Amino acid sequence: MKEIIHNVFIIEREGKEILATKSKYGSHYGERKIGEFREWIPSRSKLAAMILKGHIIDIKPDWKVLYLGAASGTTVSHLADIVDEGIIYAVEYSAKPFVKFLQLAEERRNIIPLLEDASTPWKYNGIVEKVDFIYQDIAQKNQIEIFFANIDMFLKDGGEGVIMVKARSIDSTAEPEVVFDRVVEELGEKLEVLAHGSLEPFHKDHIYVHVRKTK
Amino acid sequence: MKWNVWFGEVVEEDGKLIAKKSNDLVESFKNASNPEALPFNLPEVGLQVFESLEDYYKTLRKIALKVTSEKVERELKREDRYVILLLKALDKLNESINMLEEKLRDIEEVKISDTTEDFRERIEELKRLRRRIEKEIEDVITKIAPNLTEIAGAVIAARLLEKAGSLERLAFLPASKIQILGAEKSLYKALARMRRGKPAKTPKHGIIFIHPFIRTLPKRKRGRMARFMAAKLAIAAKLDYFKGELDENLAESVRKKYEELRREKDKPKKEESKQEPKEEKPKKKKKKPKHR
Numbered sequence A: 001m002k003e004i005i006h007n008v009f010i011i012e013r014e015g016k017e018i019l020a021t022k023s024k025y026g027s028h029y030g031e032r033k034i035g036e037f038r039e040w041i042p043s044r045s046k047l048a049a050m051i052l053k054g055h056i057i058d059i060k061p062d063w064k065v066l067y068l069g070a071a072s073g074t075t076v077s078h079l080a081d082i083v084d085e086g087i088i089y090a091v092e093y094s095a096k097p098f099v100k101f102l103q104l105a106e107e108r109r110n111i112i113p114l115l116e117d118a119s120t121p122w123k124y125n126g127i128v129e130k131v132d133f134i135y136q137d138i139a140q141k142n143q144i145e146i147f148f149a150n151i152d153m154f155l156k157d158g159g160e161g162v163i164m165v166k167a168r169s170i171d172s173t174a175e176p177e178v179v180f181d182r183v184v185e186e187l188g189e190k191l192e193v194l195a196h197g198s199l200e201p202f203h204k205d206h207i208y209v210h211v212r213k214t215k
Numbered sequence B: 001m002k003w004n005v006w007f008g009e010v011v012e013e014d015g016k017l018i019a020k021k022s023n024d025l026v027e028s029f030k031n032a033s034n035p036e037a038l039p040f041n042l043p044e045v046g047l048q049v050f051e052s053l054e055d056y057y058k059t060l061r062k063i064a065l066k067v068t069s070e071k072v073e074r075e076l077k078r079e080d081r082y083v084i085l086l087l088k089a090l091d092k093l094n095e096s097i098n099m100l101e102e103k104l105r106d107i108e109e110v111k112i113s114d115t116t117e118d119f120r121e122r123i124e125e126l127k128r129l130r131r132r133i134e135k136e137i138e139d140v141i142t143k144i145a146p147n148l149t150e151i152a153g154a155v156i157a158a159r160l161l162e163k164a165g166s167l168e169r170l171a172f173l174p175a176s177k178i179q180i181l182g183a184e185k186s187l188y189k190a191l192a193r194m195r196r197g198k199p200a201k202t203p204k205h206g207i208i209f210i211h212p213f214i215r216t217l218p219k220r221k222r223g224r225m226a227r228f229m230a231a232k233l234a235i236a237a238k239l240d241y242f243k244g245e246l247d248e249n250l251a252e253s254v255r256k257k258y259e260e261l262r263r264e265k266d267k268p269k270k271e272e273s274k275q276e277p278k279e280e281k282p283k284k285k286k287k288k289p290k291h292r
């Protein structure tokens, strides 16, 4: 058993190594509860996939996080285990998956749910504070523009961000590789690109890009 | 300067930031919008009116939960209705634009004047409105029915919703119904003909027929594609209604099926006609040509 990020462990289970977060809470999306751990399933959560692909971000327990595209809270539930002294501002614009998300937000002290459109960040600009980390997984054509707009408004200087990109959402006709090159280049124009890589085989034609806001 | 923040207001007086707490936090939370990044950090300034950070976050969380749950409930009830009504309005708008353009052309053939120019401008305005409505429909349908939209595209997804009457009704329709949704008229006509003992073809596809994956296939393969797509759309509608989350595998399987059917084209003709009746119901298939 090895702790790779605060409250994130690689544990042994039936001879296999699996990713899990240490959690006081029960299962949220059907993941297994193993003792005090909740299995973190990479095919369900792109952040878990990124970690298992070997890219580890040292998320601190007291980080303030802005999460765009929270859906029903699969990934947020694990992130909330990690930032157990921090706060997650979770933005999602679709009401349906947010019904389940609200159950999570009710039980966790560190989640602020916001039913808002991430492309209009000024609408929650009197609610969300300056954050250490922005995570975005919204699969939208203009998702980079949206990422920038939120970074401009909320990310501290020196703060970090992760954006998950699905090739087909950006351009359904171009080759994924071409789309990804373009995306990384575009992000690099405004931010420092710390790392990027594919999420295969967990998520087909997806990449993560890890960035930092520099002054 | 003055900023609207969730707990009330922050004002700048003599170079100092002063927090003012609202006595209706729900209201101030809803109005907490500012066009530019705040030049201060919220919880720090908030400490002027809250006892502690713990108090600050506890209150924020309570209000956020309350406002968000109410908003979720309101949205769930209304958004499919909104799309349907927009779509109906769009149809009327289209009719109007066509009709007005026709009238304008008639007038212009006789005389072009300031009045006809003004007329044309108004029509252009209506066209801008039309684009706006189309965009709004697309935005909302993508949000409330991500799976249907991923498979069928925004236009067909919205039409399916309209024909079914609500997302709930669509979620409970069997695939066979979804397949012919929008072709009810020709179905009734066909049934009526049959009742009179006349030959008739029942429609194989309704609104989904305009999907490029069906339209671009040769005629003999369209039925199979329509059936497959309808089956996936039936699942998509349930997912959208009950969960509202996108399952990418669904649309992927439709794409794969299309590729598969398209590639089949390359096979020699003989083999094709031998194969097909096996998959379809041979009886029906053979009969049809006779009536044509």
Ligand SMILES: C[S@@+](CC[C@H](N)C(=O)[O-])C[C@H]1O[C@@H](n2cnc3c(N)ncnc32)[C@H](O)[C@@H]1O
Residues within 6 Å of the ligand: A044, A045, A046, A068, A069, A070, A071, A072, A073, A074, A075, A076, A091, A092, A093, A094, A097, A116, A117, A118, A119, A137, A138, A139, A140, B143, B245
């Ligand atoms: C792939 S899912 C996110 C899954 C989630 N990150 C997880 O791992 O648990 C994408 C979500 O982004 C939401 N979304 C898309 N565009 C958005 C926008 N402009 N603002 C807010 N949410 C958006 C969708 O409704 C959907 O729920």
